[in-house]
Amino acid sequence: MPKGKKTCEILRKVRQQVADANGIAYTPAVCTHKGECAGTCPVCERERQYIEMQLASKAKKGKALKIVGIAAGLSTMVACQEAKGQESLTEDSLIQQKFQWEYNDFTMGVVGPPPANMIQVEEMAEFISKFPNDTFLIVGHTDGIGVGSFDYNLKLSEHGAKHLRNFLAGKGADSTRIKTIGCGWEEPATLNPQNVTKQLQNTRVTLEFYTPERVKEIEDKIVGKPSEKIWKSSKVDEAPQFPGGKEALMTFIKKNLRYPLAGDVCFKGKVFVSFVVEKNGSITNVEVERGIDPAVDKEAVRLVKSMPKWKPGIQKGEAVRCRSLLPISFNYR
Numbered sequence: 001m002p003k004g005k006k007t008c009e010i011l012r013k014v015r016q017q018v019a020d021a022n023g024i025a026y027t028p029a030v031c032t033h034k035g036e037c038a039g040t041c042p043v044c045e046r047e048r049q050y051i052e053m054q055l056a057s058k059a060k061k062g063k064a065l066k067i068v069g070i071a072a073g074l075s076t077m078v079a080c081q082e083a084k085g086q087e088s089l090t091e092d093s094l095i096q097q098k099f100q101w102e103y104n105d106f107t108m109g110v111v112g113p114p115p116a117n118m119i120q121v122e123e124m125a126e127f128i129s130k131f132p133n134d135t136f137l138i139v140g141h142t143d144g145i146g147v148g149s150f151d152y153n154l155k156l157s158e159h160g161a162k163h164l165r166n167f168l169a170g171k172g173a174d175s176t177r178i179k180t181i182g183c184g185w186e187e188p189a190t191l192n193p194q195n196v197t198k199q200l201q202n203t204r205v206t207l208e209f210y211t212p213e214r215v216k217e218i219e220d221k222i223v224g225k226p227s228e229k230i231w232k233s234s235k236v237d238e239a240p241q242f243p244g245g246k247e248a249l250m251t252f253i254k255k256n257l258r259y260p261l262a263g264d265v266c267f268k269g270k271v272f273v274s275f276v277v278e279k280n281g282s283i284t285n286v287e288v289e290r291g292i293d294p295a296v297d298k299e300a301v302r303l304v305k306s307m308p309k310w311k312p313g314i315q316k317g318e319a320v321r322c323r324s325l326l327p328i329s330f331n332y333r
Contacts, residue, residue, distance in 0.1 A: 012044075015051050024054045101127070101207040121164070124207055125171035128178070137210040138164050139218065140182040141189070143202035150184050151229070154222060157182030157205075164205050179210055186221040223278045230276055230321045231313060238314035240277035240322045242307070253328060257303055260295040270327040271300040279319040281309030292330060300328045 012028040019026035029047065101124065128136055140157030161180035169175040188202045208214065233239040242249035269292045276285040286304050291297035304326065313322035 012047075015047055018051055019054075022054070024051065026051065118167075121167045122171050125168045125173040127207075128168065128173045131209075132174075134177070135210040136178045137208045137214060138162075138178060138180045139187070139206045139208060140164075140180070141187055141202060141204050141206070142185050143188070153184040154182050157184050160205050164207075179215075181215060181218055183218045183222055186218070219280055219282070223280065223282055223284055230323050231315060233277075233313060233322045233324045236313040236315045236320060236322060240281075240313040240324055241311045243309070243311065252307065253303065256306060257328070258299055259330065260299055268331050270329050271297055272325060272327050273300050273304050274323055274325045275304055277310045277312055277322045277324055279312050279321060281312050283307055283310070285323075289325065296330050303328065 016026060016028055018024070026047075138161040140159070140161035142153040142157045142160075158180065159182070161182055165175055165178045165180050168178065185202070189204065190201055242252070270290075271288060271292055272290040274285075274287050274289050275283050278284055283305060286301050288297045288301060291300075312319040314320070
């Protein structure tokens, strides 16, 4: 078979894999192009455009685009688009936003990946190299059914994500462009799995294009889980701290505190507000422990909720959830 025809044959198989992985109806046409065909003849172009339009349509509907073991093929498709001058930047952007490459790692990085998985790691590393200006995100997932607390599963998923990054770095991927995060059992591939096979499919990591919005989406899902211990700030090795320390905190309060309209009422005293500093520094579970007046108490809660992320508490070298108590002084003259 001529070299060009072989390339054409490979690309047809790639398009079929992309279509099958994402539920796209597709039957490759027989290439009748005379001479060599490197996948750029009119028939191949129409099929490529059809697949790209279907992927973009699914992305617009909020569906994740699944890529399993076909990085080289997708890279070829993207390269073709770039060679044509990026005719559809909006659609390409949507595809990147919804792109997820699932990698099942039942050991979650406890041991090295088996040979079959290492082939996929090599393909992932090659894929990352095709996007030198992009940052990637590896998200770890667990099933968690009957196995440990959410905190345990969160750490396990973080561990799996970091190990995949290490494996990718070992295959030449630029680890400085790869961020990791774990989300425990919060994003199952299969809801309510009915058998062990389905449960194992939830134990995975996904390679995605990094966006701050995606990280926030995951953080919003994992903060404040009731199964995670909340420490008292006085009981940890390093108490949580407002960025810049106590003086910066007092400056923030003075600058941002808004006194309610008092009318004929005189407010003087302190509102004691408790809150949890999460492991990522965000503020949750804000409550008034001792108040003065409903209007003043409400303002104290608003102020605490408006604070920037704190430096989290540290116990045995790891960030932990901590409850803090903050007195806020009011003095109407």
